[in-house]
Amino acid sequence: MAVCEIQVCPSDDSRLELVIPGEQHFYLRTTSAAERQCWVVALGSAKACLTDSRTRKEKEIMEASDSLCSKMSEMRLYYDLMTQQVSLIRQGIQEPRPDVQRMSEASSLLSATCDTFVRALEECVHTAASSVRPSTQQQQQQQQQLAPPAVMPPTPRSPQRPAGVKSQARASHAESTARSLPRPPPSSRKREPSNKSGRTSSSSSSSRRRLAMASTRVGAIVEEVEEEAVEAPAAEGASRPEPKAAGPREPTSQEAAASGVAPDGESHRADAPQQQAASHDADTPQQAASHDADTPQQQAASHDADTPQQDASHDADTLQLTASHDVDTPQQQAASHDADTPQQQAASHDADTSQQVASHDADASQQAASHDVDTSQQVASHDADTPQQAASHDADTPQQATTPREAIAGSDVCSRFEASDVSTQESRRPGEHQRDREDSTVDDDDPNADAADDADSINDGHFDDADDGNDGDDGEVGTAGRGEEGGAGENSDVGRVANRGFDPEKLGEGEDCRGEDPGGEGEERQGEDPGGDGEDGGGEDFQGETVETFFGVMAQRFSDAELQDEQGIHVEPFLRACASIVPVLDKLGPTAFAPVKLDFVGNIRKITQKYETDRAAFPTLQSIVGHELSSGTALVRNSTTEALLWLRRGLKFLLELLTEVREGQANLHVALSNAYGRTLRRYHGWVVRGVFALALRAAPALDGFLAALTAREGDPTGPEFRRQLNRDLDTYLGAMRAQLGALDELYEQNQLESDRVV
Numbered sequence: 090m091a092v093c094e095i096q097v098c099p100s101d102d103s104r105l106e107l108v109i110p111g112e113q114h115f116y117l118r119t120t121s122a123a124e125r126q127c128w129v130v131a132l133g134s135a136k137a138c139l140t141d142s143r144t145r146k147e148k149e150i151m152e153a154s155d156s157l158c159s160k161m162s163e164m165r166l167y168y169d170l171m172t173q174q175v176s177l178i179r180q181g182i183q184e185p186r187p188d189v190q191r192m193s194e195a196s197s198l199l200s201a202t203c204d205t206f207v208r209a210l211e212e213c214v215h216t217a218a219s220s221v222r223p224s225t226q227q228q229q230q231q232q233q234q235l236a237p238p239a240v241m242p243p244t245p246r247s248p249q250r251p252a253g254v255k256s257q258a259r260a261s262h263a264e265s266t267a268r269s270l271p272r273p274p275p276s277s278r279k280r281e282p283s284n285k286s287g288r289t290s291s292s293s294s295s296s297r298r299r300l301a302m303a304s305t306r307v308g309a310i311v312e313e314v315e316e317e318a319v320e321a322p323a324a325e326g327a328s329r330p331e332p333k334a335a336g337p338r339e340p341t342s343q344e345a346a347a348s349g350v351a352p353d354g355e356s357h358r359a360d361a362p363q364q365q366a367a368s369h370d371a372d373t374p375q376q377a378a379s380h381d382a383d384t385p386q387q388q389a390a391s392h393d394a395d396t397p398q399q400d401a402s403h404d405a406d407t408l409q410l411t412a413s414h415d416v417d418t419p420q421q422q423a424a425s426h427d428a429d430t431p432q433q434q435a436a437s438h439d440a441d442t443s444q445q446v447a448s449h450d451a452d453a454s455q456q457a458a459s460h461d462v463d464t465s466q467q468v469a470s471h472d473a474d475t476p477q478q479a480a481s482h483d484a485d486t487p488q489q490a491t492t493p494r495e496a497i498a499g500s501d502v503c504s505r506f507e508a509s510d511v512s513t514q515e516s517r518r519p520g521e522h523q524r525d526r527e528d529s530t531v532d533d534d535d536p537n538a539d540a541a542d543d544a545d546s547i548n549d550g551h552f553d554d555a556d557d558g559n560d561g562d563d564g565e566v567g568t569a570g571r572g573e574e575g576g577a578g579e580n581s582d583v584g585r586v587a588n589r590g591f592d593p594e595k596l597g598e599g600e601d602c603r604g605e606d607p608g609g610e611g612e613e614r615q616g617e618d619p620g621g622d623g624e625d626g627g628g629e630d631f632q633g634e635t636v637e638t639f640f641g642v643m644a645q646r647f648s649d650a651e652l653q654d655e656q657g658i659h660v661e662p663f664l665r666a667c668a669s670i671v672p673v674l675d676k677l678g679p680t681a682f683a684p685v686k687l688d689f690v691g692n693i694r695k696i697t698q699k700y701e702t703d704r705a706a707f708p709t710l711q712s713i714v715g716h717e718l719s720s721g722t723a724l725v726r727n728s729t730t731e732a733l734l735w736l737r738r739g740l741k742f743l744l745e746l747l748t749e750v751r752e753g754q755a756n757l758h759v760a761l762s763n764a765y766g767r768t769l770r771r772y773h774g775w776v777v778r779g780v781f782a783l784a785l786r787a788a789p790a791l792d793g794f795l796a797a798l799t800a801r802e803g804d805p806t807g808p809e810f811r812r813q814l815n816r817d818l819d820t821y822l823g824a825m826r827a828q829l830g831a832l833d834e835l836y837e838q839n840q841l842e843s844d845r846v847v
């Protein structure tokens with residue numbers, strides 16, 4: 090009653106209306122004007138009485154509460170609307186011939202309603218935050234009001250109506266407006282006038298909340314991506330629909346706002362951390378390296394080529410990137426950890442620079458240490474000596490997903506490629522390959538095991554066919570195969586891959602050349618080895634045991650893939666080699682590097698999807714690109730050619746990074762910055778550069794990075810490890826370089842390169 094407005098009808102002296110703003114509207118009719126007068130007096134007195142009896146404080150609380158109630162009421166209205174609109178869309182798509190135009194309109198409507206809902210929610214939060222904390226009882230009431238009905242009724246929940254009172258319930262309003270663009274009721278419009286950009290005035294003040302909300306959305310999207318990966322049909326030869334568009338979409342104003350970038354892409358530029366950093370950064374990467382005082386951002390910015398394109402061309406694209414990544418979240422996700430926005434975060438980082446510089450190494454090692462702690466469980470669960478090993482082929486077994494990290498790693502696209510491979514191989518110790526292979530052979534004979542594997546691994550479901558297009562000559566070695574590690578003949582992994590087509594489960598089956606020559610190529614470059622110190626197998630490394638690196642146990646290496654000039658790069662081994670990188674990224678920081686992973690894995694998936702539309706027609710990457718070239722789709726958004734373009738860029742970054750490490754760069758942040766400056770940076774506008782800066786902050790020091798490249802958690806990273814790592818890197822990087830070279834050629838020849846900045 091306290092919030093109820095009593096209105097008499099000017100044209101009808103027996104009518105009056107009771108309005109609970111934004112919530113209910115009662116139309117009352119009395120038998121006569123006199124009776125109406127009595128009602129007005131009575132109701133007015135009741136209202137006045139209620140009002141008067143309240144203390145000021147109570148009044149404030151009530152007002153806030155009422156305001157919340159009315160907001161919540163609005164939200165219920167929008168919720169009803171959304172339900173109806175979703176229902177309309179559902180109905181529409183169930184029709185034999187869906188009307189695309191209508192569907193499109195319905196989606197726009199739904200989108201607008203969602204926006205309005207979010208706005209109302211923001212206002213709600215704003216009101217709640219700025220008002221006195223309500224009593225517990227009020228809170229309970231509010232929670233009840235906020236909770237959506239268990240089953241969404243298609244029709245309004247009608248209040249009980251006294252005789253003679255006509256109630257226009259909100260849901261009937263919903264019905265009547267279901268087809269129109271929803272607008273907040275007048276009450277809320279009055280309170281929260283919209284600004285020019287269409288956002289309410291509270292929007293700017295609630296950008297933090299938007300970020301938080303968006304970062305939650307990001308998490309959901311990451312999960313969705315991963316769920317999709319797990320849910321993807323795994324049956325052999327299962328026909329797949331055309332890949333759904335997984336790329337960026339146009340942002341809504343909400344999303345643009347959520348990303349902290351105004352739709353014009355301009356307004357925040359002055360705050361860009363990179364710009365701040367660039368203003369006092371070193372001139373060259375080397376300088377950045379030598380000035381250990383440089384922050385990661387500064388180091389990153391040290392590559393600032395200042396090409397006009399870099400700053401001028403990104404605006405339009407930034408928005409689009411923002412759309413995909415506001416949703417996909419790099420900024421938001423990172424932001425949700427620390428500061429509220431990347432800008433703020435970077436700014437606060439800048440402000441703290443001196444401190445951070447001083448403690449940089451310590452921080453990094455702490456990070457590395459925490460990575461170690463985090464991953465120890467994971468690896469422990471993969472340990473060959475644990476019972477979990479037996480279940481390592483079954484990505485769904487609880488044993489495999491004993492830690493959240495495992496759950497993440499086990500559910501993503503990369504794991505689709507190699508869930509069983511990685512878990513099996515990670516758990517290997519030298520000399521155990523044969524045993525594993527035997528196990529694997531047994532599994533292969535076991536239809537149940539096959540089924541489990543099929544369900545769990547993209548390898549089996551997608552790539553196990555003999556018809557994989559990889560029918561290279563027997564024993565032929567890839568350009569940069571592991572010849573030096575035991576020869577390239579039929580006994581080498583590479584030879585076998587070529588012999589039998591692609592089957593990672595059987596990779597290395599038979600005589601294994603890995604590990605037989607722990608000394609590597611026999612011409613160990615001790616003198617050159619940054620990590621080598623002349624000590625032979627001593628120090629902290631395992632005495633008398635072969636030191637293995639991640640490259641020795643990873644599911645698939647680039648050097649496992651054959652590169653034949655005339656044939657090109659076979660899709661499966663290439664993509665598997667790419668996917669095999671991801672577990673390291675997970676080890677390094679599943680959350681911090683999630684945006685990177687999402688992008689990287691997204692591109693692997695896009696190519697996989699294309700490949701699976703017709704494996705026979707697309708044995709090589711070149712054949713896919715060629716097909717898109719001839720169909721004129723190579724340069725369209727979200728083409729496979731574009732996905733490969735970005736995947737290739739990411740790989741170039743990795744190539745440069747690992748080359749830096751191989752060449753002895755002792756500061757991983759410098760290595761990262763150098764690699765970034767040489768590869769990705771020129772394609773990134775300030776927003777994505779900010780993402781890189783954040784990734785840089787999250788990156789461990791070199792020790793932590795090396796620890797992630799051990800074969801098993803806790804393995805030493807001493808001189809012997811470094812020597813083996815260098816040998817492995819030489820092989821790996823050689824193969825990678827050759828394949829990237831072939832891709833460069835493909836893109837250059839067909840003028841598929843682009844300078845577009847995202």
Ligand SMILES: CCCCCCCCCCCCC/C=C/[C@@H](O)[C@H](CO[C@@H]1O[C@H](CO)[C@@H](O)[C@H](O)[C@H]1O)NC(=O)CCCCCCCCCCCCCCCCC
Nearest residue numbers: 336670673685688689727732735739743780781784788847
């Ligand atoms: C210590 C490890 C630190 C890793 C740090 C990585 C830093 C990379 C920073 C870049 C952030 C990128 C976030 C996403 C950016 C995207 O916006 C951008 C453009 O995306 C593309 O947009 C197209 C539409 O315009 C779309 O169609 C396309 O599909 C989409 O990709 N993407 C990129 O810039 C590509 C970035 C790829 C980065 C991959 C890096 C992989 C490196 C992994 C390093 C881990 C080390 C492991 C060593 C393992 C050894 C075996």
